[in-house]
Amino acid sequence: MKQFSHSITFQTTGSSLLDITGPIREWVSDQGLSEGLLTMFIRHTSASLTIQENADPDVLFDLNHFFRKLVPEDERLYRHNAEGPDDMPAHIKTALTQTQLNVPLTANDLMLGTWQGIYIFEHRAHAHKRTISLHLMGE
Amino acid sequence: MKQFSHSITFQTTGSSLLDITGPIREWVSDQGLSEGLLTMFIRHTSASLTIQENADPDVLFDLNHFFRKLVPEDERLYRHNAEGPDDMPAHIKTALTQTQLNVPLTANDLMLGTWQGIYIFEHRAHAHKRTISLHLMGE
């Protein structure tokens, strides 16, 4: 059994979902394992990870739109406003989604379903650099 | 250290929670490890995984009812309507719950609490086949 660690930093474009499946899959493939477990961990509290449909871009639009309505930017609703009106909603949307994801690996490929992509969900209004720690274990 | 991979396909009955604790526990037990980590990964974006109370069926009813009210089926709310009025809500409810779960293993049994069961949360209106990838690592 072997393990590999890595980290990749992505540039987001503000409130939206960024498909990171390609670079993740490439790094996993490069490690040459046939079977194992990938863990992804985002080192931030105002952006998160999610696995979503990769076919229709409207799904990503609707998903972001739903979360923006569910957790409105309205300073009267929060005590924590010092970092801007989008910061506390970003923390809440992070809590409602994932900071960490696992995907099993078989035959040197991630066991993602046909329609599954891996996304960074940027919850802040403006572009940010977001670092994902990767850990892969297997044989 | 050893690892085992497997997948199990379940038949859901439409919008509801399906207890899959038994078949999961049985597969884990059959691998004969005394200590380790189980990962479950659902290969879909309109059904999810959750660990919930296994005692009172009303908990499952209320949980499903809450999510159906929180994420209504109303085509005016979404751009992505081509796959039916229940599809986009299913993606959102998946994002709000889990695509993947870990449970540690000790003394050849999952470390589930007394009241914890493992469920597939079917978010589509109609019955579907849902495949869970399992990965177990330990000794």
Added chain:
Amino acid sequence: MKQFSHSITFQTTGSSLLDITGPIREWVSDQGLSEGLLTMFIRHTSASLTIQENADPDVLFDLNHFFRKLVPEDERLYRHNAEGPDDMPAHIKTALTQTQLNVPLTANDLMLGTWQGIYIFEHRAHAHKRTISLHLMGE
């Protein structure tokens, strides 16, 4: 590759977030691994785990406040009321957050970002004892 299992019981103070980063980090450090994967699993269905900002206590207040408004204590909304008005909302808030978290380990320290802390999110009104199962794997 080695693995270590442990469990820690924490006393919560009722509906609020409890920072458990210190005791978790200390146990991980004591195992002496330089690289690996930590899994935390909470053995309950009315309290959960989340990774959140550790700087401004108002973030924790706002987070709890948001969830209490999103999932109100109102017996007319639920069938499952036998365990008190705070019980079914606690199950729903657990489903909306995490029962399990992974954090990768590098250079004998958790790969938490600067502003990330690990929290038990107590959803019941009153104080409870909450047990976290820990599993650490690596070298």
